[in-house]
Amino acid sequence: MEKRIHLSLAHMGGEEQRFIQEAFDTNWIAPLGPNVDAFEIMLQDYVSNKNEPLYVAALSSGTAAIHLGLILLGVQSGDEVICQSFTFSATANPIVYQGATPIFIDSEKDTWNMSPHLLEKAIIERKKITGKYPKAIIPVHLYGMPANMSDILSIAKAYQIPVMEDAAEALGSKYKNNKCGSFGQLGVLSFNGNKIITTSGGGALICKSKEMAQKAKFYATQAREDKPYYHHEKIGYNYRLSNICAGIGCGQMLVLNKHIQRRQQIHELYTNLLKEIDGIYVMQNPSPDYASNFWLTCILIDKNKIAVSNADIRIYLEQKNIESRHLWKPMHMQPVFQKHPFYGDGTSETIFNQGLCLPSGSSLTDDDINRVVKEIRSII
Numbered sequence: 266m267e268k269r270i271h272l273s274l275a276h277m278g279g280e281e282q283r284f285i286q287e288a289f290d291t292n293w294i295a296p297l298g299p300n301v302d303a304f305e306i307m308l309q310d311y312v313s314n315k316n317e318p319l320y321v322a323a324l325s326s327g328t329a330a331i332h333l334g335l336i337l338l339g340v341q342s343g344d345e346v347i348c349q350s351f352t353f354s355a356t357a358n359p360i361v362y363q364g365a366t367p368i369f370i371d372s373e374k375d376t377w378n379m380s381p382h383l384l385e386k387a388i389i390e391r392k393k394i395t396g397k398y399p400k401a402i403i404p405v406h407l408y409g410m411p412a413n414m415s416d417i418l419s420i421a422k423a424y425q426i427p428v429m430e431d432a433a434e435a436l437g438s439k440y441k442n443n444k445c446g447s448f449g450q451l452g453v454l455s456f457n458g459n460k461i462i463t464t465s466g467g468g469a470l471i472c473k474s475k476e477m478a479q480k481a482k483f484y485a486t487q488a489r490e491d492k493p494y495y496h497h498e499k500i501g502y503n504y505r506l507s508n509i510c511a512g513i514g515c516g517q518m519l520v521l522n523k524h525i526q527r528r529q530q531i532h533e534l535y536t537n538l539l540k541e542i543d544g545i546y547v548m549q550n551p552s553p554d555y556a557s558n559f560w561l562t563c564i565l566i567d568k569n570k571i572a573v574s575n576a577d578i579r580i581y582l583e584q585k586n587i588e589s590r591h592l593w594k595p596m597h598m599q600p601v602f603q604k605h606p607f608y609g610d611g612t613s614e615t616i617f618n619q620g621l622c623l624p625s626g627s628s629l630t631d632d633d634i635n636r637v638v639k640e641i642r643s644i645i
Contacts, residue, residue: 270637272588273459273561276524276628281516288508296486298508300515307518308469311437312444312452319447319471320478323511324485327433327455327468329504332359333481334429334451334470335401340365344400345391349379349412349431350595351613352405356431357596360403368399369597371609373413375551377616379404381416387608388424402428406435406445407593408622409461409528409560410548414440414448429453433468436461437525439556446471461524461560461627462517464510525558527627531634532559535623538638542645544570563592565619571645575621581644587637592620 284300293299301323308321324330340346342364348357350369360367368387373380384402392398402421404412412430421428432438432446433455439445446452452471456464472478483489488501506514536547544567550557566575573581575591582589594617597607624637 266586267636268586270587270624270629270633271626272590272622272624273626274628275458275463276520276626278516278520278523280519281513284512284515285509288512293508296503296505296507298511300508300511301506304464304506304511304514304518305469307515308454308471311518311521312447312471314443314447317447317473319452319473320475322470322472322478322481322485323506323514324468324470324481324504325506326466326504327431327453327457328355328359329485329502330453330455330468330470331356331403331429331431332362333484333502333504334453335359335363335365336484337451337477337480338401338427338429340400345395347384347387347399347402347426348596349403349405349407350597350607350609351377351407351593351616352431352596353433353593354596354599354601355433356403356405357602365400367596367602367605369595369602369605369607369609371595371597371607371611372613372616374612376410376412376555377407377548377613378410378412379417380610380612381413381420383608383610384417385420387606388420388426390608391606398424398426400426402426403431404428405431405433406438408548408563409435409438409558410550411435411438411440411445411555411557418448427451432471434460434560435558437521437558441554442556451477456514456517461528461558462514462521464506464514464517467506467510467514524627528559528625531625531627531629532557532562534631534634535562535564535638538635539564539641542571542642544568544645545641559625561622561625563620563622565616566621567619573644575619578621578641578644582637582640585640587640588624590622592617592622
C-alpha cells in the first residue's frame with residue numbers, strides 16, 4: 266500500500282528544538298517563562314495593524330480563549346450569545362460553560378460564514394422575545410476563509426453588541442488587508458496539532474487593550490490576587506500556556522509565512538487539477554477583499570452530476586490510504602444543541618451534505634496532491 270496522506274499534520278520548521286532546549290537549560294519547565302513572553306510578542310507583532318497595536322494572552326487552547334473571552338465580555342447565566350452554526354463545537358461549548366444560551370446563525374453562500382442578514386434578523390427577534398439584546402456575537406473564519414466582517418461589525422455597532430472573532434483556523438488570513446482576529450473586541454487563535462502552526466496544543470486571546478490582556482492572564486492563572494500569599498476574590502482557571510509549548514510556538518512563528526504560502530499553493534494546485542470536473546467546486550475567495558490562508562482546501566460535490574457523494578469519495582480515498590474529512594456538522598444539527606434557537610435558510614446544511622476537506626498540510630508535496638486528485642478522478 267502507498268504511504269498514508271494525512272489531512273493536516275504538524276509541520277516542524279527546525280528551530281523549535283532550540284527554544285525547547287533553552288527552556289530545559291534554564292529550568293523554565295513551568296506554565297510561564299521567557300518563551301511564553303516571546304511567543305506573545307511575536308503574535309502581537311504579527312496580528313497587529315499599522316495604526317492599532319494588539320495584545321495577546323497565550324493560553325492552553327483556543328477553547329480556553331473563547332471561554333475567557335466570554336468572561337471578559339461579562340457573559341453570565343441567563344444571557345444569550347449569537348454563534349455561527351457552521352463551526353466546530355469548541356466555538357459553542359464555552360457559551361454553555363457560562364450558563365448562557367447559544368443562538369445559532371446560518372451561513373451565507375459566498376464565505377460559508379455567518380450571514381449578516383440572518384444575524385440582524387436574530388438580534389431584532391431576540392430583543393422582542395427576551396427584552397434585551399444578546400450579550401456577544403461570535404463569527405467564525407471557517408477553514409481560514411474570512412467572514413464578512415464589514416457587515417457583521419456594522420450590525421454589531423448598530424445594536425452595541427461586542428464581537429469576538431473565532432479565528433482558530435485563520436491565522437494569517439486577511440480581510441481587506443487586515444489580519445483575521447484583529448477586527449472584534451476580542452479574537453481567538455488555536456495552535457492545535459493540525460493548524461497552520463502548532464504548540465502541540467494551545468491557543469491565544471487577542472485583545473484591543475493591554476489591560477484586557479492582563480485581565481485574561483489573571484483569570485488564566487487561577488485569578489490569584491497580587492498579595493504575598495494565595496488570595497482569591499474571583500473564580501479562576503488553569504488556562505496558561507506552558508513555557509515548553511510556547512517554545513514550539515516561537516520556532517513555528519519563524520516558518521508561519523512559508524506554511525501559509527504552501528497551503529495557498531496547494532489550494533491553487535487543487536483548483537487547477539479539479540476545474541475541468543463538472544460537479545466538483547473548490548471553495549474560493551469571494552472577492553479581492555478576502556485572502557484565506559486555505560488552512561484546508563474544501564470542495565463541494567454535486568452528486569447529480571458525477572453520481573458519487575462526498576461520503577462515497579471519502580470512503581474511497583480512505584481505502585487508498587488518503588485521509589479526507591466531512592465538513593463541520595452545523596451546531597443546530599447536533600443533538601446536544603438541537604433545542605437552542607436557530608436562524609437559518611438551509612445554507613450550512615446543504616454545504617455540509619455536499620462538502621469534503623482534502624489533504625492540505627504544508628508538508629505535502631505536489632506529487633501527493635496529484636495522487637489525491639488521481640484517486641478522485643478514478644472513483645468518478
